[in-house]
Amino acid sequence: MSTIEGPYILGISEKPQAAQRIARALDKNNKPELNRIKNVPVYLCQRDGIKIVIAPALGHLLALSSISKTWNYPVLDYEWKPNYEVNKTARTKNFIDVFKSLSKNATDIIVMTDFDREGEVIGYLILKYILGRDQAERMKFSTLTRRDIIKAYDNREKTLDSGFLNSGLIRHYVDWLYGINYSRALSSAFKRVSGRFKTISIGRVQGPTLNSVVELENEINIFLPIPYWTIESEVILESKNFKASYEKSRINNQKEAFQIVDDCRSLVGKIKDIIQEKKSRYPFPPFNLGDLQREAYIHFKFSPHKTLEIAEKLYLSALISYPRTDSQKLPMTLGHKSILTKLENQNNYKDYANEIITSKKFKPSEGKKIDAAHPAIHPTGNKPDKSFSSREIKLYDLIVKRYLSLFGKPALFSNKSIIIEINKHKFEVKGSEIIDEGWIRYYKPYYSLKEKILPEIDIENEIIFNFIDAKEHFTSPPYRYNESTLLRKMEDEKIGTKATRAGIIQTLFARGYIEGSIINATPLGLAVVSVLQEQYPVLVKSEMTRNLEEIMENVQDQKKDIDKIILSIKKELKEMLVSFHTKELEIGSSLYNNLKKSEGSEIIVLGKCIECKKGDLRIIRSKKTGKRFIACSSYFDKAIKCNATYPLPSTGSIKTTGQKCSFDGLPIIEWRKGKLKKIMCISPECPSKKKGD
C-alpha cells in the first residue's frame, strides 16, 4: 500500500467531505495534495512548515460485539471490533487499513471529528483501537468555514473532551446492552412457544416511543364525543359585516344556548366599550435542531430525519453551522457582521442583510436553551452553488431567513376590541392593525400577520346583528402523531437525544411497527406493545429510559467514572432479565397469540384473481404511503407475477361480502363511512357503476 512520507501530524476527520474542507482551510495555499490510498481520499497540507495529513473515517469504524459466540441472554460482555466484521455490509475495511498505515509516520494525532458525543467516540476509537495510541489533540469547531477551522487548529486542546467521550461511550454500551438482550429475550420467548424463529426487536428508546403511538391509538379507539354549543353571530359596523364572538366560547347545555339566542332575538345591541392597545411581537428564537425539524415539517412536510440529513449536507458544504445542537444562543463572537456582509452578496437576502448592516444592530435575539458545545444553527454566509437540490435550497432559505429575523425590530401592532351588549349578553368584535412589521418582513413567507381593520366607531352606538345562532358541535378525538409531533412527544418525555430521536422514529417504520404519514401503529406494533404492557411494562414505560438518560447526562456534566456506572446498569439489567426469564413462557405465548391474530388481520382476502386465476385478491396497505389498494398475491410469484390491482376509497371501513359481481365476476365489497354505506364491485370500470346500479 502506498503511503505518505513522514514525519507528519495525522488528522482524523469524520467524513471524506469534511476532510477535504478541513484540508483546504489548513493548507497554506488552500490547495492540499490529494492522495488516493486504497481508494480513500487522504489530504496532505503544508502549514507553518509542518506537514499535516488528514484522513477521513466513514462515521463509526468500530462497533460493539458480543464476546460470547452463543445465542442466548443475558449478554453482558462486549468488545469493540472493526464494524465490517460485525456488519457484513459495512465498507470500512479500506478506511481502517489506511489509518493503520498512516499511523507509522505520524508524530502527533489531532482529532478533527464533529465536536459532539459521537464525534468524540469516533475519534477515540480510531485512536485507541486502530492507531494503538492514547494521546491526541482536539480541534473544536461549529462550522466548516476556513475562519473557524484555522481558529480551531490554532487553539486546539491538548486532550479529548472526557465529558463528551464518557457520555458517548456509555450511550453505546447501554444501548447495545438493552437492544441485544431484550431483542434476544423477546425472540427467544416467541421461539419457545411457536417453535419458529422470528426477530422481535425493541430498544431502550423504541419501546416507550412505540408505546406513545399505541396509547394514543387506544385513546382514539375509546373516544366518545360530547356535545357542546357555540353562539355564532355577525354584526354590521359602518355597513361592513364582522364576526362577533360571544363572551363564553363554549356552552355545555342546549337549553342555555337556545335561551341566549332567544334573549338576543331583537338583534339590536349597543357598544359598551372599545379597548385599544399596542402590542409587540418578538422574533422566534434561533433554530436548534428540534425547532428546525418542526418548522421544516410545517412548511415543507420534511420528516425530522430528512431535515437532519439535509442540514448535515449543508453543514458539510460549509453553508450552515453544526446542526445537532440544543442551543438557542448566538454569541457575538460568531462575527455576525461578517456573516451578514456575506449574505449581502446573495440576491435573495441582499436587501434585508443591507438593512441590518445599515442599522448597525448586530446583536441577535436569543432563546433560553443552551448547549455547551455549539451555538444555534445559523448560516455561514457562504453562497450555495447550483449543485444543491430544491429541497436543500428550501431548508437553507428557512435557516437564513430565521437568522435575519433575529436582527429585526419587534413587530408592532394595534389591537382593537369592540364590546357590544345585547340584553345583558356580551359580544366582542376583534381587530388588528399592523403598525410596523419589524422582523416579520425578514421571515416571510414562513410567518405572516393578518390584518383586520375595524372602523372608527363611538361608544353607546346602536349596532345591528345580521344573525345570532346557536351551533351544535361535538368534541373531537385527539390527533394522531405525525413525525414532527412524535418527535416533540419524545422531547417532552425526555427520551432519546437531539441526535438520535429522528433515527429512532425511522427504525420504528423500518421494523414495521408504525406506518403512514399520519402515524398508525401496525398490528405488529400493537401486538408487541400489548404484550409488553401486560407482561413487562418496564420496557414500554418512559421512566426507565428517562432515568438512564439522566445518569448518562450526569456522566457528561460531572465526568464520573463510567466503569462503575456500567457495572451497576449491568447488575440492574441482569435482574430485569432474570425476571423476564421466569415469565418467558407467558410472554412467549402472549406474543404468539397476538402476532397470530395480527398476521391474520393484516391480510384480508376478497376472493380469487380473475386475471391469473391462481392468486388471491387481497387488501394491501402501502408501507410507504399508508394508502390501501387491492392486489393479487401472485405478484410475488416469480413464475406468474400477476399485476392485477384495484383502487380502494382511502377512508371508511371495508368488509368482504363473499359475493361476486354479476358483470365481471370480481368480488363485491361493503364500504362504510359515517352514515354512508355502499355495496360495490371493486372494479372502477365495472358496467354496474356506469349504469348507476
Next chain:
Amino acid sequence: MKPKNKSLCPICKINKKNPSDKYCKNHLQAKEGLQKGYESWLKAYSILSWEDYLKQLLDLGDQVGNLVRDVVEYEFYFKEN
C-alpha cells in the same frame, strides 16, 4: 345453530378475562366510557333516553372511537342495556 360461547366477548369473539364480564377488557373499557358519557350527554340535552343516546352516537359515525362504536352497535341492535 351453534351455541353461544359465554367465555368469548360477543363483539370480537376473543376470550374474556372474567367470564362474568359482559365484554372483553377493551370493549368493557369502551362500555364504561359510554356510560360515563351518557351523564354528560344528559346534562347537555336535559332529556335523553339511553336509546336516543345510542342512536345519536350511531349517526356520528367515524367521530366515535372504534371500540365505543362496536359497543354502541351491539347494544343498539340487541336492545341490551
